[in-house]
Amino acid sequence: GHDRAFSTIFDANLTTLITALLMTVLGSGPVKGFGITLSIGILATLFSTLVLCRMLIEMSTRVFKKALPFDLFQIRNVNFMGMAAPAFILSWAVILWGMVHFTTNFDKAWGIDFKGGEEITATYTQKISPLDIEKATEGLGEVNAIYQSVMGENIEHLRLQTDSGKGAEVLAKLQQSFPEAKLTEISKNTVGATVGKDIQQGAIISVSAAILAMLVYVAFRFEIGYGVGAMVSTIHDILMTVGIYFLLGGQFSAPIIAALLLVIGYSINDTIVVFDRIREELKLNPHLSLKQ
Secondary structure, eight states: OHHHHHHHHHHHHHHHHHHHHHHHHHOOTHHHHHHHHHHHHHHHHHHIIIIIHHHHHHHHHHHHHHHOOSOSOOOOOOOGGGGHHHHHHHHHHHHHHHHHHHHHTGGGGBOHHHHOEEEEEEEOSSOOOHHHHHHHTTTSSOEEEEEEEOTTSSOEEEEEEESTTOHHHHHHHHHHHOGGGOOEEEEEEEEOHHHHHHHHHHHHHHHHHHHHHHHHHHHHHSOHHHHHHHHHHHHHHHHHHHHHHHHTTOOBOHHHHHHHHHHHHHHHHHHHHHHHHHHHHHHHOTTSOSOO
């Protein structure tokens, strides 16, 4: 089982590693940092899967057989392909709905990472709900409130993302509206529109390069038809993720681009696992149709 699974594990993790390396080379800021962290994670996962997991399973096979003498999976013939049409229609309906929402709210879809603005980090003694912050700052432009844990410490900070020149006014308004919170500014960061444009351009290049690189790799390891299928399914997964995200009121920011690149990696990972099983079945049972 391990010998047969090796190529699948290797291909699936290597394609994710390609995505991570492209984040590191082409991305900047959070995207680049995420790429480095993901690369380390993939290498650690490969070691765990190929060495540690195999050793543990071989050591405990007899124990498992005694503990689980029964068959856990009685149903083996589920007609997944019979559900393809309704699943396809539903997923593309979500995508189209999300894209329409994105187009009609284009200006609101971009965070300060891309269009420029200010970000104030503040401490507090009493948490204010984002909904209350939204009501209190109505009329002061776009305001995003994010609570972020401080690494290594059991505390949170409030990050306020605002339009350019509005940070101090927004903080003063919140201090006036919620004196019990005792908001205290500890840092202020300005993101210029030019920097935002550079991050946006780097993000688009990273995503495009990741899809193209994986198309080439899958075409090389399987054949061009598999590569095109992998590319289309990956684009589908990205669009559906983005569509749902926008429908829930999300905005594009550098961390979101890193998250989308991660979705690309895991999407192609799953696709390769499926392709590898299909390729194996076609060799073992060449008389079966592709759908079967």
